[in-house]
Amino acid sequence: MNKIAVLTRDCAGVNAAIRSVVRTAINYNLEVVGVEKGYDGLIDERFIPLNRRSVSGIINKGGTILKTSRSERFFSEEYQRKAVENIKKNNIDGLIIIGGNGSLTGAHILASKYNIPIVGIPATIDNDVTGVDLTLGADTAVNVALDALDKIRDTATSLERIFVIEVMGRKCGYIAVELALAGGCEEVLVPEMEFDIDLMCDEIKKGNQNGKISWIIIVAEGKAKASDIAQLITDKTGLETRVAVLGHIQRGGKPTSKDRIIAARLGYHAVKALIDNKSDICVSIKNENIYYIDLSMAIEKKNIDIDSYYKLIKMLT
Numbered sequence: 001m002n003k004i005a006v007l008t009r010d011c012a013g014v015n016a017a018i019r020s021v022v023r024t025a026i027n028y029n030l031e032v033v034g035v036e037k038g039y040d041g042l043i044d045e046r047f048i049p050l051n052r053r054s055v056s057g058i059i060n061k062g063g064t065i066l067k068t069s070r071s072e073r074f075f076s077e078e079y080q081r082k083a084v085e086n087i088k089k090n091n092i093d094g095l096i097i098i099g100g101n102g103s104l105t106g107a108h109i110l111a112s113k114y115n116i117p118i119v120g121i122p123a124t125i126d127n128d129v130t131g132v133d134l135t136l137g138a139d140t141a142v143n144v145a146l147d148a149l150d151k152i153r154d155t156a157t158s159l160e161r162i163f164v165i166e167v168m169g170r171k172c173g174y175i176a177v178e179l180a181l182a183g184g185c186e187e188v189l190v191p192e193m194e195f196d197i198d199l200m201c202d203e204i205k206k207g208n209q210n211g212k213i214s215w216i217i218i219v220a221e222g223k224a225k226a227s228d229i230a231q232l233i234t235d236k237t238g239l240e241t242r243v244a245v246l247g248h249i250q251r252g253g254k255p256t257s258k259d260r261i262i263a264a265r266l267g268y269h270a271v272k273a274l275i276d277n278k279s280d281i282c283v284s285i286k287n288e289n290i291y292y293i294d295l296s297m298a299i300e301k302k303n304i305d306i307d308s309y310y311k312l313i314k315m316l317t
Helices: 014-027 038-044 077-089 101-114 138-159 174-182 197-209 226-237 247-251 257-275 306-315
Strands: 003-008 031-035 047-050 094-099 118-122 162-167 187-189 215-220 241-245 281-286 289-294
Touching: 003 014, 003 038, 014 031, 014 094, 014 257, 031 038, 038 077, 038 101, 077 101, 094 101, 094 257, 101 118, 118 257, 138 162, 138 174, 138 215, 138 241, 138 247, 138 257, 162 174, 162 226, 174 187, 174 215, 174 306, 187 306, 197 215, 197 226, 215 226, 226 241, 257 281, 257 289
Parallel strands: 003 031, 003 094, 094 118, 118 281, 162 215, 162 241, 187 215
Antiparallel strands: 031 047, 281 289
């Protein structure tokens, strides 16, 4: 192993992981290149050299210095072969791929189909990589959303209003339930669960009659639009309802200390795994210990115990 490449998606903590990968690799006398624009960068041969100075001052920055994109081309065999050709042409002996299910699926293709040495680092705000306690970026995303929610609650309480807050989560309700529990919210709507709008509105009306002056409902984008839920609540209760869509602020922001530490540990162990000739795996922290998980398992749908979250949220309302 003489030369490795690093490819990323974007979320808080990714830059800290790049820094860890680069500086660990250099300590083991490995050359490092970054792949710009994700899998499109492999196809288009967009490689840039990285050294200790390249990653100076990025540990606290959100996003990714390597930029990224969703590559539709990569899932065509023609462009997979082009990517592999560029890897070999540039004498790259192994790749570290930082990302969520999509990125790790691409990593598994390269490793299993083309025998390219690959180690993944799970990084996604949805925390939906199987076998992983906490993915890189998830802690920051929840804390960014929680900061916004706390500010919205000030307004909701002052004006005695209902707020529906829409958060990211097309297929997974992780951010929504974490935010609802941490923020003391009254209701949460997620893709994994059915909900009864009439029951929710009855609870709101009863609460209002008993002097409850504000109500905050979290909805994951994959379940419904906040604007639609707000309109239904107003129609059924006659109470004024406001909407806040947090959007992409959840993907950015300075990484929390937890995400920076996860990034440092996983970056180091990803490089070590490549040096030790491990491939088609992702590195993970479980119960504070480092584990290697087969990528074929990591990309399977993760079952989050939404029901336990929901019961606790409702109990504490």
